[in-house]
Amino acid sequence: MDYLSDEAYVRYKAKIEAAVVRVFEKQGIIKKELCDEIVAATSSITVEGVCEEDIDKIVAELYGITDEELDEVKKTLGGLKGEEASKKE
Secondary structure, eight states: OOTTSHHHHHHHHHHHHHHHHHHHHHTTSSOHHHHHHHHHHHTTOOGGGSOHHHHHHHHHHHHTOOHHHHHHHHHHHHHHTTOOOOOOO
16 A cells, blocks of 8 residues: 555545544534534545645645745646646736
8 A cells, every 4th residue: 555645645634534523523513414424425535536726735735835836836847748837817
């Protein structure tokens, strides 16, 4: 199993979310039915199901960089791949 893959990271974050929800349920913050539904949903999360914006946020958080720095990295990588730089307004 690859512990450092994007898939492993997303699965780990989903497990944390499930654990938090279980604590909320035990504390009486949410109902058991809702807790069970959320926990079930977290078990089916895949990296393919996470939108690009969420992946960008996760990458920025993981490496401790700002959104602007992440955009610069993406532009640089795009240039290396021969892609034309796109401008955001």
